[in-house]
């Protein structure tokens with residue numbers, strides 16, 4: 610078995626933001642010459658289909674893996690999990706700003722590591738997976754220092770390859786991911802509008818923008834509330850009767866409704882503008898613990914009421930009838946809302 614190499618994969622930002630591109634390039638260029646490290650780039654994790662060569666490559670990586678992306682750490686981990694790229698939780702010292710602000714973040718991290726509250730992931734190989742948010746700092750040296758710390762931490766590597774590699778990707782499908790210099794060069798040419806045929810061949814297939822829920826199985830209790838609530842056929846169950854996102858492209862772009870009704874705050878929409886919905890640590894619905902949610906920003910609605918309204922709007926857009934609270938909202942939620950209103954009345958503002 611080879612020594613303790615660590616693979617670093619940079620998931621590139623959507624669009625052509627030059628500041629983001631420069632940061633990705635600075636990190637990748639420095640790592641090409643770094644001992645003990647293999648580096649590659651893939652398109653944005655959330656936008657790649659499950660059979661995109663970027664995921665074929667990620668599934669083929671042996672050993673410890675560091676993934677840098679423009680998403681919260683939790684969103685990256687569970688987006689990768691959905692694509693069959695898994696590992697034991699590797700802890701990074703680089704935390705997203707919204708994660709740091711959360712007073713309960715450490716407790717939540719412990720819960721996530723142990724997976725004790727949720728049904729957990731399946732077939733997790735004996736290697737570490739580190740997920741790092743590229744929005745933590747604009748300085749490449751911050752990421753390079755953290756990668757070096759992780760490489761030192763993993764001087765002994767345990768790899769159980771065959772138990773987790775998904776499929777048998779053809780070498781030529783992976784070739785481009787093994788030549789990061791060439792890929793960077795081709796990306797520069799594409800961004801500046803000077804790409805030739807060879808540049809295009811060196812780059813991964815294009816991805817469009819997507820929108821779908823990602824389940825955090827360290828929190829998910831398999832209660833099936835989301836499958837009852839969603840009226841667009843997004844959710845399903847696997848052969849073990851575990852909830853899964855089955856028809857992801859049925860999800861309505863921009864709508865995060867089911868994340869608000871999940872009692873475990875286990876549903877992430879990585880591209881949503883609200884940090885807690887996008888995967889920052891902390892609550893999403895907050896119905897049970899956060900009275901401020903009852904006043905819900907500008908609208909003054911509870912999380913469930915807001916979710917019902919968002920779902921109704923999508924039903925109407927799809928030419929169907931609004932259903933309000935009458936479908937897929939459990940009695941417990943309705944009672945919670947009634948109780949909160951009673952509590953508020955008792956506060957006598």
Ligand code: SF4
Pocket residue numbers: 824828829830831832833834835836852870871872873874875876
């Ligand atoms: S509502 Fe949340 S906890 Fe319940 S099955 Fe869906 S994702 Fe899991």
Ligand code: SF4
Pocket residue numbers: 822838839840841843844859860861864865866867868920
């Ligand atoms: S956001 Fe709406 S359409 Fe998408 S999965 Fe949730 S309830 Fe279904």
